[in-house]
Amino acid sequence: MLRPLYKAAQVRELDRRTIAGGIDGFALMQRAASSAWHCFRSRWPQARSLTVVCGHGNNGGDGHVLAALGMQSGLKVQRITLKPLDELSGSAARAAELATSAGVGCEEWHAGIALTGEVIIDALLGTGLNGAVEGRFKRVIEMINAADRPVLAIDIPSGLVADTGAMPGVAVNAACTVTFIGDKIGLHTGDAPACTGEIDFRSLGVKAQAYFDIPPTAWRLDESLLAGAFTPRLRTSHKGTMGHVLVMGGAPGFGGAALLACQAAARMGAGKVSLATAPEHITASLVRCPEVMAHGVRGGAEASELPHNADVVVVGPGLGQAAWGQAVLQSALQSDAPLVVDADALNLLARQWPDVQRDNWILTPHPGEAARLLGCTVADIQADRPAAVQALQRARGGVVILKGAGSLIAGPAGLVVCPYGNPGMASGGMGDVLSGMLGALIAQRGEVEFSAWLGTMVHALAADHAAEQEGERGLLASDLASYARKLINP
Incomplete structure (x- = not known):
């Protein structure tokens, strides 16, 4: 296919x-x-x-x-x-x-x-x-x-x-x-x-x-993969069998990104979604998505135990690069659970953890973040995107998604291209939604690389369907969750 x-x-x-x-x-x-x-x-x-x-x-x-x-x-x-x-x-x-x-x-x-x-x-x-x-x-x-x-x-x-x-x-x-x-x-x-x-x-x-x-x-990924990947659930399924996603992000003053990731994870079918965020964002979380179990954390000590209770950890949305973000990322890195690493977590990796490798994580850089991770320029990344994503995967292990027009996914199985998506996705929060979707898929499937393929494709196709309905201009990241839900229930 x-x-x-x-x-x-x-x-x-x-x-x-x-x-x-x-x-x-x-x-x-x-x-x-x-x-x-x-x-x-x-x-x-x-x-x-x-x-x-x-x-x-x-x-x-x-x-x-x-x-x-x-x-x-x-x-x-x-x-x-x-x-x-x-x-x-x-x-x-x-x-x-x-x-x-x-x-x-x-x-x-x-x-x-x-x-x-x-x-x-x-x-x-x-x-x-x-x-x-x-x-x-x-x-x-x-x-x-x-x-x-x-x-x-x-x-x-x-x-x-x-x-x-x-x-x-x-x-x-x-x-x-x-x-x-x-x-x-x-x-x-x-x-x-x-x-x-x-x-x-x-x-x-x-x-x-x-x-x-x-x-x-x-x-090249194809939409025909979805039907086989999202078969009907067993009638005996319950939330404990559908995986637990922990989203770690939302530094003081930056709560929206982590909330977007949480809602996307919930709409993608995760059984339980938890949020570790700055205490001042708890009220907004309860209003936005009361199904999410929100924990206010002031630093690394309060965040350190949460990853051990999750099946997968999404870290980075709204994380910031100050002391709070560094402490939360360190807590995530100390966990053995699979990780989805996005946004400022990637920038912190480039600056504070330049040599860390893992087999069970997905890194989701856009070209600017990829350039910082590889120590080169954005122009270098865009001049040869396939070579860049493969070099980053070799250096860091796991699976790497290089976002942009024709997103590329590099992992142990090789290089994959996502042909879907549209310019309406050029708006804030799209990457946060992708990270939440990826976390939900890993939590349910237990597979990292195939989840990266599916999540990238569902994210892009959801944006395409939203654009077909209402147009590209004005497409918001929060619009994608409802379209994604339809795609994963073929």
Whole structure:
């Protein structure tokens, strides 16, 4: 139920082996172009004209073949190339000849050229890009984006890095990306969600997982996991069998985050939820969610015994980095129970406990917190999110969730990508709700890594459902709990 994701070099090797196995390289190119054509036709069935912008490699070759298919179907086709046709070689040259034989005209790109198609096909650059696009290719991408017309990107939006999802310079803003042979990890994280539009994967008949020596780099989570993970409860279930979550947070003056985490844990089905917070927040807790057992703690001594009574400890929401937060975090770290570590607990780990490792915790940093934990910059994290989350998991153990567009989860089982979520989640408290959900799932399931997968996915899907109902702007963290409850009762 999880889709395998690959790096660009792995897909190129799959392509090479497919050709070596007896499929002609040009025939494979024709398959790709035909798949792209069907994607185009299904998405824009009323379009009567298109502009195909072709680079000089195999990605451009796909574009030439697609241009021929468009002409044969009666569309008005504008073909623009970045390299003279007589300088092309290999399959790209054959593809260009096919388009010319089909009657497709060709213009060499120049500044000021008008893009005339109703839909633009991006066949400029393939998956080999590692740095910023410069020169003519940069100007072409800027022209495509300025045209304000829908774009179908072939294999990957030009300018996007296939292995990381980073956009070091400019990239095509596509409405849809059709990608071939193996889905690429860089299409699902980092800057990619702003560039790819809908992703349409076509295997071209290549069974990538049949090559056991080319294991996937990562796996893409799928909503279909939920039905099997959230089966009906036994009729004899009671609160003692549904786990006990302790949330430790809410330093003086910062009580809201811990309350959000508690309510999320309760809505995710935890049998019991306790809260260790500053005494002045007790009244607010009783009003907000009277089902939560709230304990006012003034410091580490009063907090030290509470973790021993819980099945899982969530520490960090509203914790602060002053003496109170440090003492509460130390109490959590002294427990053998699984931990979910978020927010200021992560910042305190980076500063006060730089060498602590655990196998039974989930760390949930956003890029800024990840940068502090790894001693680098946010730009370093975002330049290669997959490498960053894996480095952090190796350094700290357990499971690490690197939040953001295309959240990444690294654990003993490997790297997983969550393709859900939306910009409405750019508001305060979202991470606190996630930490509460994670705590509830661990308390009920006893598993850390799979709970991280499920919690990340339910959190993002709940936000998607909320946005579908009421819109992205104005989405609050507290809105997610009710939508999450529906998702875990399929």
